[in-house]
Amino acid sequence: MSRMWWARGRNALLRRRRHVLVLAALAGGALWMIVQAWQSSRRDGETFRGDLYLNIGAALIMTLLTYLVLNPLFRELQTATIIEHPRLDREALIQRVAQSRETVAILETFTSMLEGPYTSRFLVALRSALANGATVKVLLLDPDSPAVRLRAEELRRADTAIAIMNNLYHFGRLQQQLAPAARSRLQVRIYATAPSVQMYRWDHKAFISFFPVTGKTFDAQQLEAFVSTPLGEFVDDRFTELWDTAPVRDLDACLTLNVCLRHGGTELESCDARYVRVDGTWYIAGTDLVRNVARHGLAGLSVVLDRPELDGQAFAVGEADELEPEVYHRALQLFRAKYGLDARDDTESQVIFNLVAATTLTRNLN
Numbered sequence: 001m002s003r004m005w006w007a008r009g010r011n012a013l014l015r016r017r018r019h020v021l022v023l024a025a026l027a028g029g030a031l032w033m034i035v036q037a038w039q040s041s042r043r044d045g046e047t048f049r050g051d052l053y054l055n056i057g058a059a060l061i062m063t064l065l066t067y068l069v070l071n072p073l074f075r076e077l078q079t080a081t082i083i084e085h086p087r088l089d090r091e092a093l094i095q096r097v098a099q100s101r102e103t104v105a106i107l108e109t110f111t112s113m114l115e116g117p118y119t120s121r122f123l124v125a126l127r128s129a130l131a132n133g134a135t136v137k138v139l140l141l142d143p144d145s146p147a148v149r150l151r152a153e154e155l156r157r158a159d160t161a162i163a164i165m166n167n168l169y170h171f172g173r174l175q176q177q178l179a180p181a182a183r184s185r186l187q188v189r190i191y192a193t194a195p196s197v198q199m200y201r202w203d204h205k206a207f208i209s210f211f212p213v214t215g216k217t218f219d220a221q222q223l224e225a226f227v228s229t230p231l232g233e234f235v236d237d238r239f240t241e242l243w244d245t246a247p248v249r250d251l252d253a254c255l256t257l258n259v260c261l262r263h264g265g266t267e268l269e270s271c272d273a274r275y276v277r278v279d280g281t282w283y284i285a286g287t288d289l290v291r292n293v294a295r296h297g298l299a300g301l302s303v304v305l306d307r308p309e310l311d312g313q314a315f316a317v318g319e320a321d322e323l324e325p326e327v328y329h330r331a332l333q334l335f336r337a338k339y340g341l342d343a344r345d346d347t348e349s350q351v352i353f354n355l356v357a358a359t360t361l362t363r364n365l366n
Contacts, residue, residue, distance in 0.1 A: 083223070083225075084222070085207070086222075087221070087222060088200070088209070088218040088219075088222050093122075094122055094125045097122070097202050099129075100129040101129075102134055102204075103203055104126065104135070104136040104137070105239060106137070106199070106201070107195060107197065107198060107239050107242070108199075108200075108217070109148070109198075110166075110167045111167055112163075114167050115163070119170065127174065127178070129202075130186060135187065136187065138171065138187070139191050139195075139243060140189075140191075141191060142247075142248070143160075143334070144280065147194040148160055150194060155216055161334065166337045169338055169340050172251065174186065186251065187250065188250070188251040188254055189243060189248060189250070190247065191243075192246075194211075195211075195238055196210060197210050201236075201239075205232075207222045207223070208224075209221065256272040256274065257305060257306070258271070259273050260304040260306065261288075261292050261302075262302045262303070268296070271286065272286065273289055274335065274339055281355065282315070282355040283354055283355070284353050289353060290351050305355075323354055331354075
């Protein structure tokens with residue numbers, strides 16, 4: 001509990017750092033002027049310089065008091081200007097994201113802005129925000145978590161995990177198109193706890209909606225509010241908590257998995273692999289994997305997945321006749337959504353390995 005309150009206090013201080021700096025500057029300046037006035041009067045009796053310092057110090061004190069009085073009034077005014085929308089205003093969101101210069105933040109199960117006719121325009125808006133120097137932070141729900149299955153029931157949409165994978169595909173393509181400086185400011189993380197709230201933030205304002213019992217958040221009522229309002233602070237705190245505790249902490253980790261290949265007691269090599277999970281089971285693919293299987297065979301081949309939650313756990317790679325058809329097709333769907341695979345891709349990149357216990361099966365994705 002104390003850790004949670006500390007985090008909220010830290011977030012509140014960070015949000016108000018400009019106010020704190022202004023107050024500190026005014027108070028420090030006023031104190032310095034008053035001290036200078038007293039020293040001038042005491043040292044050489046220069047009344048003009050002493051009066052000048054004293055008047056400026058008094059003016060700074062009045063400015064400080066005015067700031068303390070008016071700032072809460074401006075805050076109340078911002079709270080009073082919360083605008084209700086019957087649904088997510090996609091056109092306005094695209095325009096405002098494109099104009100952002102500081103922060104773009106998305107908290108969603110998956111974002112429908114990367115579906116249908118909005119996809120290319122929203123990606124252009126994100127690219128514009130990054131070019132303006134903004135940092136883009138995206139939180140998507142873990143596609144293999146219990147929370148995503150609950151959200152799928154609430155959304156009445158069986159392909160929720162597919163939609164999340166497709167989001168990752170688009171963010172991955174966007175990352176590849178960015179210059180190195182902008183690439184580091186596109187940050188995507190995966191969280192596993194249902195947040196109960198949606199947020200699309202651009203600089204100091206956001207569209208906010210609470211998850212309905214049934215239906216989609218982007219079709220539910222939206223509140224357009226300043227992040228500095230109590231509502232905005234509440235949602236921003238939730239975003240920060242999920243961001244800080246997300247188990248998958250960058251876009252590269254969302255898209256690739258580092259694996260260490262072993263044969264018997266000999267370490268072969270470490271390489272990056274594509275991956276998905278289905279009901280907790282890992283499925284991996286990659287040309288380096290195919291090459292090592294072709295050279296050494298499946299018997300005696302094992303892999304260690306470089307993920308903190310696995311703590312160096314090794315998976316044996318054994319032979320199996322075939323996966324159950326529905327499980328195989330589900331893994332196939334997720335791979336295609338996450339990596340945009342189709343029949344035109346090379347065969348080796350479309351071979352998947354099932355890492356359940358000591359059983360591994362490969363099948364061509366075609």
